[in-house]
Amino acid sequence: MITAETMLARKSVRSYDGRPIEAETLEKVKGFADRIQNPFGIPVRFVFLDAKEKGLSSPVLTGEPLYVAGKVDKVPYGDVAFGFAMEELLLFAWSLGLGSVWIGGTMKRELFEKAAGLEAGERMPCVSPLGYPAAKRSLRETVMRRGVGADGRLPGEKLFFNGDFGAPLSGKALEPWNELLELVRWAPSAVNRQPWRVVLQGGRFHFYLKHDKGYTSDAVGDMQKIDLGIALCHFACALEERGCEAAFLTEDPGLPCPADTAFIAGFHVPAKRD
Ligand SMILES: Cc1cc2nc3c(=O)[nH]c(=O)nc-3n(C[C@H](O)[C@H](O)[C@H](O)COP(=O)(O)O)c2cc1C
Numbered sequence: 001m002i003t004a005e006t007m008l009a010r011k012s013v014r015s016y017d018g019r020p021i022e023a024e025t026l027e028k029v030k031g032f033a034d035r036i037q038n039p040f041g042i043p044v045r046f047v048f049l050d051a052k053e054k055g056l057s058s059p060v061l062t063g064e065p066l067y068v069a070g071k072v073d074k075v076p077y078g079d080v081a082f083g084f085a086m087e088e089l090l091l092f093a094w095s096l097g098l099g100s101v102w103i104g105g106t107m108k109r110e111l112f113e114k115a116a117g118l119e120a121g122e123r124m125p126c127v128s129p130l131g132y133p134a135a136k137r138s139l140r141e142t143v144m145r146r147g148v149g150a151d152g153r154l155p156g157e158k159l160f161f162n163g164d165f166g167a168p169l170s171g172k173a174l175e176p177w178n179e180l181l182e183l184v185r186w187a188p189s190a191v192n193r194q195p196w197r198v199v200l201q202g203g204r205f206h207f208y209l210k211h212d213k214g215y216t217s218d219a220v221g222d223m224q225k226i227d228l229g230i231a232l233c234h235f236a237c238a239l240e241e242r243g244c245e246a247a248f249l250t251e252d253p254g255l256p257c258p259a260d261t262a263f264i265a266g267f268h269v270p271a272k273r274d
Contacts, residue, residue, distance in 0.1 A: 002091045002237040007183045010091060012150065013099025014141040016063035016131035025096050026066075029130070032092045033068070036085045038229075039236065039248040039265070042078055044085035045071045047116045051129070054115045058107045062138050064129035068100075069116040071124050079221035080264060082125050083229020084236075087187070090128055091237070099133040102126050104190055104223050113219075125220045148192040153185050161199045165258055169200055180238045187234045189227040190215065196231040199255060206253055206266040207232055228264045235267060244269055 021029075026048070033046040049056060049067045056067055068089065072082040090100040104126040118124050137145075145151065157168035160181050169177070181198065189195060197208040207228060215223040239246050249266040257263070 001241060002088060002095065003241055004179070004183055004238060006091050006095045007234055007237065008186060010094045010188075012101035012145075012188060013129075013131075013133045014060050014062070014101050014144070015134040015136070015138040016061070016065065016099065016129065017134045018063040018065065019132050020065045021098065021131060025098065028096060029068075029089070029093050029098070033089050036088055038081045038084040038088075039232070040077045040081040040084070042072060042075060042081035044082050046086075046089065047071065048130075049112075049115050056107075056111060056115060058103055058129070060103075060106045060140060060144060061101075061129050063131065063134055065131045067112070067127050067129055069112055069124050069127040071116060071118060071122050074121055074123055074221070077225075077265075078123065079125060079223075079225035080229040080232070082123075082221075083226035084233040085229075086126065086128070086226075087230040087233040088237070091233075093130055097132065098130050100128040100130055102128055102188060102190070102226075104220055104226070109219060123219065123221055125223070125226055150192055153192075154194050156181060156185060159185060159194065159197055161197065163201055164199065164255055165197070165261075169198075173200070180235065180242070183234045183238045184231050187227075187231045189230065190223045193224065193227070195224045195227050197261060199253075201253065201255075203270055204249065204253070204266055204268045205235065206249070206255070207235075207264050208257065208261050209264050210258070211260040211262065225264065232265060232267075239267065239269065246270075 047069045070086045072078040160169040162169040199206045247268040252263040
C-alpha cells in the first residue's frame with residue numbers, strides 16, 4: 001500500500017549515485033509494475049531499460065542506472081490512466097528507497113520509443129529514471145527546481161472548492177478532508193503547473209483540469225491529463241490507506257466551470273456509518 005508518508009516525502013530526483021539497483025529490489029518493482037491497476041481499466045505497460053546498454057540519457061540527469069518507460073494505447077483517457085498507473089509505480093519505488101522523476105520533455109524521445117519497442121497505436125508519454133539518489137543534487141538540478149518552484153505548491157483555496165467553483169473549501173467543510181487533499185496538493189505535475197481543481201459536492205470529489213496552452217501533442221497525448229491521473233492516484237492511495245470505500249465517477253456533474261476547465265473524473269466517498 002502507498003502511504004501518506006511516501007506521498008509527502010517524495011521529490012523528483014535528477015542526480016543519482018550511479019549504483020545499479022539491487023536485484024531483489026528491482027524484482028519487487030517489476031512485480032508491482034505487472035500488477036498495477038487503474039480505475040479506467042486501460043492497460044499501462046512498463047518496460048525497464050538499462051541506461052548504458054541501451055545508450056539512454058537525459059540532459060537533466062546524472063548517474064541514472066536504469067529507466068522505466070510506460071506505454072498505453074491511444075484511446076480516450078489513456079493519458080489519465082497512464083498518469084495514475086505510473087505514479088503508483090514511482091511511489092512504490094520511492095518506498096523502497098529508489099528515486100525517480102517524470103520525464104516527458106527533456107529526452108530524445110525517438111531513442112526511448114525505439115528502446116521501449118513502441119508499436120503502432122501506442123504512446124510512450126513519459127519515462128523515468130530509477131536509482132539511488134546521490135548524496136548531493138547537481139547544480140543543474142538545484143537551478144531547475146528553483147526555476148519551477150518545485151518546493152512550493154498553490155494554496156488549497158486556489159485548488160479545492162465547496163459545491164461550486166465560486167466557494168473555496170475551507171473551515172468545517174474542509175476539516176475532515178484536509179489531510180487527504182494535502183496529498184493531492186503535493187503531487188508532482190509537468191513544470192509544476194498543478195492543473196488540478198477539485199469540487200466537493202455531497203461526498204463527491206469532482207476532479208477538473210484547468211488547461212494551459214502547449215501541453216498536447218500526438219506523441220504524448222495531453223501532458224496535463226497525465227497530471228490529473230497523478231492527482232487521482234494520490235487521492236485513491238490516500239482513500240485506500242484510510243480504509244475508505246469509494247466509487248469511481250466518470251459522469252460529468254455539469255457544474256458551471258471557469259474558462260479552459262473541464263471535468264475529468266472523480267470519487268464518491270460515502271459518509272461512514274457508525
Ligand atoms: C507529466 C510530467 C512530466 C514531467 N516532465 C519533466 C521533464 O521532462 N523534465 C524534468 O526535468 N522534469 C519533469 N517533470 C518533473 C516536474 O518538473 C516536477 O515533478 C515538479 O517540478 C515538482 O517537483 P517535485 O516532483 O520534486 O515535487 C515532469 C513531471 C510530470 C508530472
